[in-house]
Amino acid sequence: MSKRKLSRQQRWRIEKIQAERQARATKHDVHQNDALESGEYGREKPGRVIAHFGRSLDVGGADDDALHRCHLRANLDSLVTGDRVVWREASDASGVVVARDARDNVLERPDARGQLKPVAANIDQILIVFAVEPAPFANLIDRYLVAAEATGIEPVLVLNKIDLLPADGGELRGLLARYEALGYAVIEASTRRDGGLDTLHERLTGRTSVFVGQSGVGKSSLIDELLPDAALRIGALSEDTRKGTHTTTTARLYRLPSPLAKEDGELIDSPGIREFGLAHLDERQITDGFIEFRDYLGRCRFRDCRHRQEPGCALRDAVEREAISAERFASYRRILDGLAPG
Numbered sequence: 001m002s003k004r005k006l007s008r009q010q011r012w013r014i015e016k017i018q019a020e021r022q023a024r025a026t027k028h029d030v031h032q033n034d035a036l037e038s039g040e041y042g043r044e045k046p047g048r049v050i051a052h053f054g055r056s057l058d059v060g061g062a063d064d065d066a067l068h069r070c071h072l073r074a075n076l077d078s079l080v081t082g083d084r085v086v087w088r089e090a091s092d093a094s095g096v097v098v099a100r101d102a103r104d105n106v107l108e109r110p111d112a113r114g115q116l117k118p119v120a121a122n123i124d125q126i127l128i129v130f131a132v133e134p135a136p137f138a139n140l141i142d143r144y145l146v147a148a149e150a151t152g153i154e155p156v157l158v159l160n161k162i163d164l165l166p167a168d169g170g171e172l173r174g175l176l177a178r179y180e181a182l183g184y185a186v187i188e189a190s191t192r193r194d195g196g197l198d199t200l201h202e203r204l205t206g207r208t209s210v211f212v213g214q215s216g217v218g219k220s221s222l223i224d225e226l227l228p229d230a231a232l233r234i235g236a237l238s239e240d241t242r243k244g245t246h247t248t249t250t251a252r253l254y255r256l257p258s259p260l261a262k263e264d265g266e267l268i269d270s271p272g273i274r275e276f277g278l279a280h281l282d283e284r285q286i287t288d289g290f291i292e293f294r295d296y297l298g299r300c301r302f303r304d305c306r307h308r309q310e311p312g313c314a315l316r317d318a319v320e321r322e323a324i325s326a327e328r329f330a331s332y333r334r335i336l337d338g339l340a341p342g
């Protein structure tokens, strides 16, 4: 509760600062503005960043499937895949991006120096993929959920390889039922069964998704099935981009055709995005990431309660009354214990 509210406020502040900076820079940017106004470029149109490479991008227009290699106005901060933009087309089908719309949300990852960098924006759901084999280690699901909650993007749990589940469902189904009880969507999938992806297709329809999860759970297999047309994957880039060298690492947006003949979905994918979840979080984000704690936060006797030994701790009381599961609370403690001191 507090987390989402806070991040909305933060987002609002960031957008405001950016708008001010943009307004300032626009004044100094008369030269390029003249070129734009001299008629070299067409009218302003909405578009979406499909892939980005430094200061140039592939932008998809709203009216057709074509992609346009675009450059950025000097006064624009960097854009990421998924950004909604305003762009103007040149006579050779290339273009220039002149503005970025406010982002609904952004997915960030630490760069080589540990600094958080945005990698994709405007995502509707993070599909956290698990498998019967390799089984998730204790509190792995919680780690992913906490990381997802910190972004404000809805997490969805996907249990893959259900063809390997024992007939009685085993422990995993019971575990996932606990998450369903918390309000999380849980989807079962198998790439080895007819119709094994029906529920997943349903969930992808009309939404922009990313897949994350540990190695070997079947992310590549799932995406191969969902995006069966290899040409669609490669062809989803402009001529210029295909010649480029960064094609394997940059995040790209794909259209996911739906065999259920409804609306298409969208997938944003890159090797970096698939590894999401390992980023550093602070104590506050971890606490806020356990959604069932939210009703109790702020109700402890001490305002700065860290929910350890303090008397009158509303969170530990709730665990004792079994209003909060002891496993989740233990998981919370373990995740905090894994934080570097300081």
Ligand SMILES: Nc1nc2c(ncn2[C@@H]2O[C@H](COP(=O)(O)OP(=O)(O)OP(=O)(O)O)[C@@H](O)[C@H]2O)c(=O)[nH]1
Pocket (backbone or CB within 6 Å): 160, 161, 162, 163, 164, 189, 190, 191, 192, 213, 214, 215, 216, 217, 218, 219, 220, 221, 222, 274
């Ligand atoms: N039994 C079964 N095996 C599957 C299923 N989906 C994928 N696999 C197998 O699981 C193994 C790992 O699948 P990948 O798609 O490479 O997994 P990944 O998550 O992309 O792994 P990384 O590339 O290491 O991140 C492969 O041998 C797949 O054939 C499934 O639904 N059922």
Ligand SMILES: [Zn+2]
Pocket (backbone or CB within 6 Å): 300, 305, 306, 307, 308, 310, 312, 313, 314, 315, 316
């Ligand atoms: Zn407390």
